[in-house]
Amino acid sequence: xxxxxxxxxxxxxxxxxxxxxxxxxxxxxxxxxxxxxxxxxxxxxxxxxxxxxxxxxxxxxxxxxxxxxxxxxxxxxxxxxxxxxxxxxxxxxxxxxxxxxxxxxxxxxxxxxxxxxxxxxxxxxxxxxxx
Amino acid sequence: xxxxxxxxxxxxxxxxxxxxxxxxxxxxxxxxxxxxxxxxxxxxxxxxxxxxxxxxxxxxxxxxxxxxxxxxxxxxxxxxxxxxxxxxxxxxxxxxxxxxxxxxxxxxxxxxxxxxxxxxxxxxxxxxxxxxxxxxxxxxxxxxxxxxxxxxxxxxxxxxxxxxxxxxxxxxxxxxxxxxxxxxxxxxxxxxxxxxxxxxxxxxxxxxxxxxxxxxxxxxxxxxxxxxxxxxxxxxxxxxxxxxxxxxxxxxxxxxxxxxxxxxxxxxxxxxxxxxxxxxxxxxxxxxxxxxxxxxxxxxxxxxxxxxxxxxxxxxxxxxxxxxxxxxxxxxxxxxxxxxxxxxxxxxxxxxxxxxxxxxxxxxxxxxxxxxxxxxxxxxxxxxxxxxxxxxxxxxxxxxxxxxxxxx
Numbered sequence: 001x002x003x004x005x006x007x008x009x010x011x012x013x014x015x016x017x018x019x020x021x022x023x024x025x026x027x028x029x030x031x032x033x034x035x036x037x038x039x040x041x042x043x044x045x046x047x048x049x050x051x052x053x054x055x056x057x058x059x060x061x062x063x064x065x066x067x068x069x070x071x072x073x074x075x076x077x078x079x080x081x082x083x084x085x086x087x088x089x090x091x092x093x094x095x096x097x098x099x100x101x102x103x104x105x106x107x108x109x110x111x112x113x114x115x116x117x118x119x120x121x122x123x124x125x126x127x128x129x130x131x
Numbered sequence: 132x133x134x135x136x137x138x139x140x141x142x143x144x145x146x147x148x149x150x151x152x153x154x155x156x157x158x159x160x161x162x163x164x165x166x167x168x169x170x171x172x173x174x175x176x177x178x179x180x181x182x183x184x185x186x187x188x189x190x191x192x193x194x195x196x197x198x199x200x201x202x203x204x205x206x207x208x209x210x211x212x213x214x215x216x217x218x219x220x221x222x223x224x225x226x227x228x229x230x231x232x233x234x235x236x237x238x239x240x241x242x243x244x245x246x247x248x249x250x251x252x253x254x255x256x257x258x259x260x261x262x263x264x265x266x267x268x269x270x271x272x273x274x275x276x277x278x279x280x281x282x283x284x285x286x287x288x289x290x291x292x293x294x295x296x297x298x299x300x301x302x303x304x305x306x307x308x309x310x311x312x313x314x315x316x317x318x319x320x321x322x323x324x325x326x327x328x329x330x331x332x333x334x335x336x337x338x339x340x341x342x343x344x345x346x347x348x349x350x351x352x353x354x355x356x357x358x359x360x361x362x363x364x365x366x367x368x369x370x371x372x373x374x375x376x377x378x379x380x381x382x383x384x385x386x387x388x389x390x391x392x393x394x395x396x397x398x399x400x401x402x403x404x405x406x407x408x409x410x411x412x413x414x415x416x417x418x419x420x421x422x423x424x425x426x427x428x429x430x431x432x433x434x435x436x437x438x439x440x441x442x443x444x445x446x447x448x449x450x451x452x453x454x455x456x457x458x459x460x461x462x463x464x465x466x467x468x469x470x471x472x473x474x475x476x477x478x479x480x481x482x483x484x485x486x487x488x489x490x491x492x493x494x495x496x497x498x499x500x501x502x503x504x505x506x507x508x509x510x511x512x513x514x515x516x517x518x519x520x521x522x523x524x525x526x527x528x529x530x531x532x533x534x535x536x537x538x539x
Binding site: 004005010014035036037060061062063064104107 | 476477478479482483486493494495508509537538
């Protein structure tokens with residue numbers, strides 16, 4: 001429990017490294033968590049080989065959702081879009097390094113859901129993306 | 132008479148548990164659901180151990196005992212809210228289902244395209260969505276009494292809305308976010324003067340205040356057992372006898388009928404007309420035990436205790452920099468304090484408070500339009516009941532200082 005607000009999460013919440021909106025971008029997607037109104041937008045730039053060269057998020061919400069978005073953006077730079085498609089919830093939890101209950105899990109997974117919906121080019125995001 | 136809270140707390144087994152080793156529980160989420168005293172747990176346990184049977188049709192001893200217990204529970208619920216007769220109390224799954232019953236049965240029989248239903252901006256989703264559904268289906272028009280900046284209903288606008296002769300006025304007795312206790316009796320009288328029927332969402336008032344449906348002259352009034360020391364899965368709809376007689380059935384099935392043929396049925400009389408299928412029998416027994424408990428304590432004492440706790444909570448929270456409390460001053464307010472902490476998301480506030488064993492709620496509390504009105508997404512909400520103490524308020528305030536320190 002103490003770990004939930006470990007220093008890295010508070011630090012990333014207060015001093016995000018990847019907050020912003022890339023313009024121009026190759027991929028953009030945004031969505032809300034209707035339960036708490038958290039909002040995340042992801043913008044990506046890719047090279048000719050389908051590899052992510054830059055990643056940014058914007059949005060508002062709790063420390064868990066915003067810090068997880070920041071850590072996720074950091075982790076996907078250099079990855080191929082195919083690699084991003086295979087990311088699952090455990091990958092994100094490993095980035096955060098914490099255990100989460102079912103309610104807060106939704107906060108943490110919002111950025112991954114948005115990222116994958118964007119990479120897949122879907123019209124809307126779905127929980128199935130982060131099962 | 133002042134409550135002996137220490138003694139009273141010993142009747143609630145869950146209140147002595149530790150959330151984690153060495154961290155006692157501070158339960159400040161009674162507006163969501165209340166904890167249960169031993170007498171409620173024992174009554175339900177005893178029912179299953181001793182009297183369990185299906186009700187109404189059986190003639191064996193257990194069936195008769197179970198039927199008696201179930202109908203006794205109805206009588207106790209009726210007496211608790213001063214209903215003229217037990218048959219005016221319908222058991223439902225909860226307050227939400229009770230409102231849906233009214234919208235489905237009374238609403239579909241009485242409301243047509245263009246008819247006006249007046250609600251308020253402080254309603255719980257359960258007193259908004261059933262009417263929105265009816266509006267979409269029937270073209271019923273909805274309008275809303277606004278909430279003022281200090282968390283009260285704008286009664287001038289209410290007067291203006293009444294001149295448009297609404298068919299129904301449906302509003303909460305007490306807000307589950309702001310804690311506002313609305314001037315129910317006056318509002319009912321004014322609605323009746325223009326011929327409107329009145330539905331009162333009493334989910335937050337019946338558990339916390341003395342409520343007399345006859346003095347208030349409510350046409351429909353709904354509440355849930357689990358918010359008043361009873362079990363989940365059972366609630367009640369009170370209605371005036373004439374309305375219930377005229378209303379078509381809600382759900383179809385066993386018990387709600389007098390006779391059934393292959394192509395037709397004759398509905399039963401109220402209250403059975405509205406209770407299809409095997410109801411929550413053990414839960415009704417628990418509901419009755421909860422009412423016995425509250426009556427023994429005395430609703431005046433419950434209300435007085437909560438007034439004292441909430442006044443203290445408002446006073447303590449006011450001193451914390453960055454805290455913004457929503458809702459009216461203590462004199463208009465029940466035991467609910469919703470607040471924001473500057474720069475810190477309510478989810479984070481609630482989660483960090485949980486580390487100290489403090490159970491509060493974060494979110495929109497099923498009142499999203501109200502939060503939109505105040506331009507916020509979510510609040511942290513502490514709510515109080517007869518078992519809460521000023522020491523717990525102190526723990527909450529200390530916890531909030533911890534949150535601020537962590538995010539500092």
